[in-house]
Amino acid sequence: MTAPLVVLGDTLLDVDVEGDVERLCPDAPAPVLEVLAEQSRPGGAGLAALLTARDGADVVLITALADDADGHRLRALLSAEVELVRIPLRGGTVRKTRVRARGRTLVRMDTGDGTARYSPTPEAVEAIRSAGAVLVSDYGRGVARMARELLGDRTVPVVWDPHPRGEQPMPGCALVTPSEAEARQLCADGYHGPDQAARSLVRVLRARAVAVTTGERGAALAVEGGPLTRVPAPVRAAGQDACGAGDRLAGAAALALRDGADAEKAVTIGVGEASRFVERGGAAGIRVQEQRLGDRPRTALEVAEVTRASGGLLIATGGxxxxxxxxxxxLLRRARALGDALVVCVNSDDSVRRLKGPSRPVVDVRDRVEVLRALGCVDAVTVFDEDTPAAAIEQLRPDVWVKGGDYQEERLPEAEVLGRLGARIVMLSLLPGRSTTNLIREIQ
Incomplete structure (x- = not known):
């Protein structure tokens, strides 16, 4: 089995607001945008990981994500296609919103100040250990700072895609891929064009190869101890949206190096993929579906995880x-209306007998679960064998716990665990005269 590509870097949330402009604001010399659509996607390292995963590669993304709504959205956008190894992010998710009309960007608004906490987790160490190649996608938010410690003496190919506010690429990289703007920042003796910059940076960075990317013109490649090579773009997409082209190039080159290509072959593949990516519309042409609950039945834990990852509200009830x-x-319909997913915790047959007596349940647990799953308002069902659902609640960690009837919150057996988890308890009234006990009595 081919070892995965590991992408290590900063993930941003990119948002494109698309619309039409046909008039000016009456009280200011500013265009009025009639919004037609809004599209979210991962940016930065997240985009590089997503694009390489769509090449059919197994991709692990080591990145910093905040515990906020945008961080949850990023997890939902990524988790269906790449394996995520999360590092804590201090501050809010960085969001870059482009306002666009007829394929042109009118303005970009940046929010969020998040930086990665220096925290090389055991999961990150293990991911690097199993990597076939590593792409460091540096967007100046601190994740790349961990590269030296995580990589240690690993000998797999490392591609470093630098950033003007980021880290200096570590020595020994198989390939460094600065843009011309980034090369200017890295060249301490001044910038004198991409060819000279590539030659100089191979020596300064102690890299095995440096490719200075030059947009629609391709890249200038210098290899340690070898000649300079100009790698032309096979498709000239002048004037088109080039957002994400650098991520596409670096990711494709990293995959090629993993598979045994030399630097020239890898950069040729990367430039080709990047130019075709721009021709197809660049990042604006990418469509990413948030991972949703999908076809039921799913396990209760899967539903809980997906709901949290997408920033939704998880409702649970039991009985x-x-x-x-x-x-x-x-009761179940009203409970589901309180949030984004409803998990029902059901007493096992033994649990029902202990609570209700030896003649109960009338319907065994397999049939009870099957009937509940058939309801459109129920997203998942889990069975517990204890007298109370406390252990199930501990696992699910719902945002809201619903109970039917006139219980006092403090008298609920599960109140302690709900309080500890910070879950809200909601009491819903029951329909008068409807109860299982009454039904059994009438049948008898």
């Missing part, structure tokens, strides 16, 4: 649900 009736259905 025997023996002889499901209109009162149960009403």
């Amino acid at each position: 025997c649900f023996d002889l499901l009736h209109a009162g149960h259905v009403s």
Whole structure:
């Protein structure tokens, strides 16, 4: 099996607001944008990881994500296509919003000040250990600072895509891929064109190869101890949206190096993929679906994880649900309306017998679960064998716990664990006259 590509770097949330401009604001000399669509996607290292994963590669992304709404959205956008290894982010998720009309960017708004905490986790160490190649995608937010410690004496190919406010690439990289603007920052003796910059940076950075990217003209490649090579772009996409082209080039080159290509072959592949990427519309042409709950049945833990990752509100409730009736259905529908997903915790047959007596349940747990799963308002069902759902709640960590009837919160057996988790308890009224006990009595 081919070893995965590991992408190590800073992930941003890119948002494109698309619209039409046909008039000016009446009270200021500013265009009025009629918004037609809004599209979110991962940016930075997240985009590089996503694009290489779509080449069919196994990709692990080591990145810093905040515990905020945009951080949750990034997890939802990425988790279906790449394996995530999360490092804590201090501050808020960096969001870059482009306002665009007819394919042109009118303005970009940047928010968020997040920087990675220096925290090489055991999961990150293990991911690097299993890598076939590593792409360091530096966007100046601190994740690249961990590269030297994480990589140690690893001998796999390392591609470093630098940033003007980022880290100096570590010595020994198989390939460094600065843009002309980034090369200017790295050349301490002044910038005298991409060819000279590539030659100089191979020596200064102690890299095995440096490719200074030059947009639609391709790249200037210098290899340690070898001649300079000009790598032309096979497609000239002048005037088109080049956002994400550098990520595409670096990712494709890293995959090629992993698979045994030399630097010239890897850069040729990278330049070709980047130029075709721009021709197809660049980053603006990418469509990413947030991971959603999808077709049921799914496990309760899967539903909980996906709901949290997408920034949704997880609702949970519990009970025997023996002889499901209109009162149960009403409660479950109203519970589901409180949030984005509903998980039902069901007492096992033994648990019901301990609570209700030897004649219960009337319906065994497999049938009770099957009936509950058939309801459109229920996203998942889990069974617990204890007298209370406390252990299930501990695993699920719901945002809201719903109980039917007139219980006092402090008298609920599960109140302690709910309080510790910070979950809100909501009491919903029951439909009068509807109960399993009444149904059994009428049947008898």
